[in-house]
Amino acid sequence: MTNPPPWADIFGHEEPYPEQADGIDAAVDAAEDGGFLALEGACGTGKTMLALTAGLDRVRDPDSDFERVLVLTSVKQQLRQFETDLNAINADLPDGYDPVSGLTLVGKADVCPYARENRGGIDRENVYERCEGLRERTRNLVGDGGATTTSNLVSEARSQQVGLMDSGGSAGGGTADDGAEAADYLSVDGEPTPYRPDTEEYEGTDFCPFYAGFLDDLPEDGDPAEAVPFDVTELGHVDSDELVRLAAGHGSCPHSIMGALVPEVEVVIGNYYHAFDPVTTGTFTGALLDDATFVVCDEAHMLEPRVRDLVSDAVADASLRDAENELTRVVQPLSFETAGAESDDAELVRGELADADVTVEEIESVREFYADLRGELDRRVTERLDRERPDWRASMRELDDDEVALRDPEEPAEDEITAWAKREGYGDRVWARAQQVGAVVKRVLDSLEEEDKKRAAPGVGRTLNAWYREDHEEFFRAIDLERTWDETAPPDSWRRAYNASLALYNCLPSEPIGDRLAEFGGGVLMSATLEPMDVFREVTGLDHLEERGRPVVERTYGLSFPEENRASFAVDAPKFTHQNRGAPGEANDTRMAHLDSTAAVAAREGNVLVGTPSYAEATWMAESLSERLDKPVLLDESSGDRATESLKDDFFAGEGKVLVTSLRGTLTEGVDYRGDRLAAAVVCGVPIINTARPRTRAVITAYDRRFESGFETALTVPAVRKARQAVGRVIRGPDERGVRVLLDARYARESWNSVREYLPEHEREEYQPVSPDMLDLALDRFERSAGGD
Numbered sequence: 001m002t003n004p005p006p007w008a009d010i011f012g013h014e015e016p017y018p019e020q021a022d023g024i025d026a027a028v029d030a031a032e033d034g035g036f037l038a039l040e041g042a043c044g045t046g047k048t049m050l051a052l053t054a055g056l057d058r059v060r061d062p063d064s065d066f067e068r069v070l071v072l073t074s075v076k077q078q079l080r081q082f083e084t085d086l087n088a089i090n091a092d093l094p095d096g097y098d099p100v101s102g103l104t105l106v107g108k109a110d111v112c113p114y115a116r117e118n119r120g121g122i123d124r125e126n127v128y129e130r131c132e133g134l135r136e137r138t139r140n141l142v143g144d145g146g147a148t149t150t151s152n153l154v155s156e157a158r159s160q161q162v163g164l165m166d167s168g169g170s171a172g173g174g175t176a177d178d179g180a181e182a183a184d185y186l187s188v189d190g191e192p193t194p195y196r197p198d199t200e201e202y203e204g205t206d207f208c209p210f211y212a213g214f215l216d217d218l219p220e221d222g223d224p225a226e227a228v229p230f231d232v233t234e235l236g237h238v239d240s241d242e243l244v245r246l247a248a249g250h251g252s253c254p255h256s257i258m259g260a261l262v263p264e265v266e267v268v269i270g271n272y273y274h275a276f277d278p279v280t281t282g283t284f285t286g287a288l289l290d291d292a293t294f295v296v297c298d299e300a301h302m303l304e305p306r307v308r309d310l311v312s313d314a315v316a317d318a319s320l321r322d323a324e325n326e327l328t329r330v331v332q333p334l335s336f337e338t339a340g341a342e343s344d345d346a347e348l349v350r351g352e353l354a355d356a357d358v359t360v361e362e363i364e365s366v367r368e369f370y371a372d373l374r375g376e377l378d379r380r381v382t383e384r385l386d387r388e389r390p391d392w393r394a395s396m397r398e399l400d401d402d403e404v405a406l407r408d409p410e411e412p413a414e415d416e417i418t419a420w421a422k423r424e425g426y427g428d429r430v431w432a433r434a435q436q437v438g439a440v441v442k443r444v445l446d447s448l449e450e451e452d453k454k455r456a457a458p459g460v461g462r463t464l465n466a467w468y469r470e471d472h473e474e475f476f477r478a479i480d481l482e483r484t485w486d487e488t489a490p491p492d493s494w495r496r497a498y499n500a501s502l503a504l505y506n507c508l509p510s511e512p513i514g515d516r517l518a519e520f521g522g523g524v525l526m527s528a529t530l531e532p533m534d535v536f537r538e539v540t541g542l543d544h545l546e547e548r549g550r551p552v553v554e555r556t557y558g559l560s561f562p563e564e565n566r567a568s569f570a571v572d573a574p575k576f577t578h579q580n581r582g583a584p585g586e587a588n589d590t591r592m593a594h595l596d597s598t599a600a601v602a603a604r605e606g607n608v609l610v611g612t613p614s615y616a617e618a619t620w621m622a623e624s625l626s627e628r629l630d631k632p633v634l635l636d637e638s639s640g641d642r643a644t645e646s647l648k649d650d651f652f653a654g655e656g657k658v659l660v661t662s663l664r665g666t667l668t669e670g671v672d673y674r675g676d677r678l679a680a681a682v683v684c685g686v687p688i689i690n691t692a693r694p695r696t697r698a699v700i701t702a703y704d705r706r707f708e709s710g711f712e713t714a715l716t717v718p719a720v721r722k723a724r725q726a727v728g729r730v731i732r733g734p735d736e737r738g739v740r741v742l743l744d745a746r747y748a749r750e751s752w753n754s755v756r757e758y759l760p761e762h763e764r765e766e767y768q769p770v771s772p773d774m775l776d777l778a779l780d781r782f783e784r785s786a787g788g789d
Contacts, residue, residue: 007057009097012049012088019557020046020053026553027054031066031294031522035551038300038533038542039526040760042559043732048078048085048298051524052267055294056089056100058522059266066294066521071269073298074306075670079104082269082298083237090236102237103261105270105285110240111247111254113188113210119197120186129454131255134199134208136446141202142215148202150216154251157200157209188244194251210253217252224260227252232265263287272303276516277310289516295523299670301530301721304539308509313463314480314501320374322456323438327367330444334360349444356440358433366437369421369430370460376420377502380404380479381494396497397485403503404479405694407472410701415477417502418468431468434461467504473705474508476698505695507702514541518550528728529721531556531760538707558762565737566730567782570756570767571597571775572748576613576685584620594684595621597743597772599628604739604779606656606679611663611726613687621684622660629658636661652677663687668726680739681727686746686755688719720758723747739782741775742767 007024016024019041027037031054041047055069071082083104090099108131109115114122122130142150186197195209217227229250232238238246238261247254262268262285274285281289297303333345353360384404385392392399406415421431438461445455467477482499489496506512517523517540530536533554537543546552559566574580574590581590602608602625610625612618615638622635634651636644636659644666651659656679661667664687691697696715704710723742730738742748746755748769756764770778 006061007053009094010056010060010089010100011053012085012092013046016049017046017560019555019560020050023047023050023555023557024054024057026555027051027524028057030551030553031055031058032064033551034291034522034549035553036517036522036542036545037524037526037553037555038530038536039524039555039557040530040533041526041528041555041557043528043728044559044561044734045528045557047526047528048081049088051296051298051526052082052085052089054524055296056266058294065292067292068263068265068288069267069294069296070275070288070520070523071267071296071298072272072275073269074272074302075299077670077672078298079269079271083239086237086267086269098233099236100267101232101235101265102267102269103232103243103258103265104237104239105258105262105268105274106240108255111244111258113186113193113244113248113254114199116188116244117186117197120199122199131208133453134206135211137205138207138211138215141205141207142212147205150212153200153202153207153212154209154216156202157195157212158251188248189241191245191249193248208253210248210251211256213251214253214256224256225264228257228260228264232261237267238265259284272297272306272310276307276512289519291519291521293520293523295517295520297523297525299527300525300540301527301536301718301725302669303513303525304509305718307513308506311509311512312504312506313466314503315460315463315467317374317377317495317500319456319460320370320377323441323460324367324370324374326441326445326455326457327363327370327437329448330441331360331363331367333448345448348447352440352444352447356436356443358437358440362433363437363441365430366434366461369426369434372424372426373417373421373502376417377479377500378494380416381481381498381500384479385494392494392497393492396494399481399483399497401483402481402498403694404481405698406477406479409476409694409697412473412701412705414472417477428468431464435465437461463502463504467502470504474506474511474702476505476507476695476702478503478505478694503695505698507695507699508706510539510541510544510706512541513539514544517541518545518548522550529724532717532758535713535717539713556760556762558760558766559731561731561734561736563766564785565735566740566766567738567778568727568740568763568766568768569742569770569775569778570748571741571743571772572745572769573597573743573772575746575753576744581617581685584616591620593772594743595624595628597741597775598682598684599625600776600779601680601682601739601741602633602658603629603631604680604783607651607673607677608656608658609668609673609678609681609726609729610658610660611668611681611683611687611723612660613663613685615662615665617684618660618662622658625658625660631655632657634659636665636667638662638665663722663726664689668722668729671729672732673729674732675736678730678738680741681730682741682743683723683726684743686716686719686744687722688715691715716755717758720755724759724763739779740767 023039030037039047058064058066059069073079086100086102109124109127112122112127112131114120115124115127141147141153184196185192186195199206200209214227219226229252230246243258244254247257268288273280330349333343333349406417407413438457441457442455480501480503484499486496537552542552573593576590576594582588598610598621602610610621612621619635622633626633634647634657636647651657689696699714700710703714707713727740727742730740746753750756
């Protein structure tokens with residue numbers, strides 16, 4: 001009889017799958033050497049429990065240097081799965097074990113007591129600006145030279161309730177026989193707090209009593225953990241609702257308490273922002289970025305595109321305008337000085353500039369630069385529209401999103417905006433000092449103005465500094481034109497139809513990904529679709545980590561559930577490329593073959609998910625299937641979360657339906673189609689994105705220069721992963737049955753643009769080619785095998 005592994009007591013279920021046990025051991029061994037496990041595991045492999053168990057084994061080993069597990073996921077449903085599995089671990093711990101402490105990170109809008117109840121003039125839309133303003137005024141009231149103390153502020157806020165109770169009145173102006181009941185406490189999700197429903201004032205300055213309560217609980221040494229009003233080690237996992245109840249009920253700020261707990265708990269659950277966004281890590285989660293953290297990157301096939309967005313940046317035309325106005329407001333007090341006398345505002349401005357080592361001349365130079373930059377932006381957008389759409393002023397509502405390249409995407413070189421600035425006499429200094437100027441402008445305006453407002457100058461300065469600093473091979477610069485409508489803009493200006501931005505696009509995020517991973521002590525990067533592993537390692541910087549002595553271990557686990565419960569087909573239909581299929585509605589051989597095969601699957605019993613390369617193709621497919629099928633056909637369109645959730649509810653309710661969507665949407669990844677929610681999934685074509693966009697061509701070029709396989713690395717492999725994610729929704733448990741169909745000759749056989757090689761070996765074995773005319777027969781055979789029960 002073999003001894004149980006060291007992690008057996010932490011594992012949250014009775015017995016692990018063989019793949020789970022192997023994966024846990026591999027992750028533990030890799031982390032011990034400062035390395036990482038790259039894990040592909042099919043749906044139902046138990047990756048969440050695997051990763052948590054491995055990380056907690058390291059954290060709780062007295063001989064290990066790990067102190068915490070940081071979980072990062074891009075899908076909210078997966079975040080909930082980690083919470084569920086962590087609770088399962090705690091529920092199953094042997095007697096004598098302390099519960100595993102955990103915390104889920106959320107935004108201010110989810111934990112601010114006022115925003116959650118829409119009170120105090122704070123809601124989910126303005127919570128960030130209002131919060132920062134209230135916090136700053138609270139600090140000013142109690143800081144050096146402040147008017148009062150935190151204790152006085154808290155006593156003042158609490159005394160409002162005492163007075164109400166003593167008088168038998170209510171904050172709303174009514175009366176009651178029982179004063180204690182009449183006192184109008186702010187309650188959050190039914191939990192009473194010690195304060196009124198509105199923010200408080202002290203000598204005419206409004207402040208946040210919850211933040212004052214947090215500051216009042218801080219000890220003299222400033223250790224935030226000492227301000228936490230509960231023992232997190234006894235509670236197990238604390239989600240956002242529990243955090244608000246415990247913190248706000250005590251009278252302290254839940255978001256500040258959350259920040260204080262970040263380095264204290266054993267498991268922190270968040271999203272990619274919490275590790276890869278420079279602003280978030282700089283202000284909130286920086287304490288997690290060290291070698292005592294075991295990191296888990298879930299849905300890691302999305303790591304590259306998500307981090308690319310986080311390390312890219314843009315300056316909006318409106319932000320340039322606002323930054324220019326902010327700089328004007330800073331220098332105005334100096335312009336209005338009278339001879340021999342200086343106003344208080346002017347004195348404040350001069351003092352702040354001196355402290356920051358910024359001159360008035362620099363502010364005026366940056367302001368002039370921003371004004372001229374807006375003018376150049378206006379000229380280029382107008383020129384573009386005049387050339388491409390001469391009638392654009394008469395048909396603004398018909399304009400589409402657009403992108404104006406500022407260099408040849410396939411030839412790295414200096415961009416046209418930088419070249420323009422040089423010609424106009426704006427040298428290196430104005431770019432380099434923009435960030436410092438933006439920072440001092442914020443400090444000045446926050447002192448001069450009482451209103452809570454997010455300042456544009458700091459962000460504009462930071463991005464323009466990066467524009468000047470970053471190279472022209474890995475970064476691509478363009479003007480982004482986002483379709484909008486602004487009635488306040490002049491009727492003949494493109495600003496009525498577009499939001500324009502100067503975009504600084506990071507084509508190769510492998511270096512920032514690898515550098516950030518290197519800050520952790522080790523961990524797991526996992527997904528149902530990581531293969532091919534060599535490509536994944538390249539684009540996430542894992543290869544460079546291994547070159548620096550950080551081992552990278554690979555594991556790929558296919559479906560371990562009974563093979564007789566699933567039928568998997570690679571249908572040798574004509575390639576569903578743009579050239580072959582033509583425009584939606586054309587009745588050509590390619591479209592008919594895909595429609596016929598999709599209808600053959602969709603007509604079967606149960607729910608069927610159909611994924612197409614775009615929303616336009618989804619519309620065509622849904623309309624065509626509606627004419628052929630007796631069962632309802634639902635169409636997913638590009639929409640908000642609420643509409644998507646409603647569509648999912650309709651799909652899951654009642655008898656079988658067909659749901660048609662784009663493979664670039666949200667319904668083919670991360671959605672739980674457990675049980676009988678899904679009987680089959682069909683993928684039409686290979687969802688390779690349109691290469692006409694300049695930034696896409698720039699990414700391909702950058703990958704060609706780095707990896708010598710730009711198109712395959714940047715486009716083909718991610719497209720195949722999306723297809724695999726969609727068909728992976730079908731089988732998620734040992735008792736589930738279903739059909740998985742990859743519909744396109746590129747999946748079925750080798751050719752010059754075949755993608756079959758990008759399927760892992762176990763899937764190539766399962767997805768045997770079948771001709772379109774034999775698909776019905778193959779489906780009948782699978783149904784007969786099920787009917788024998």
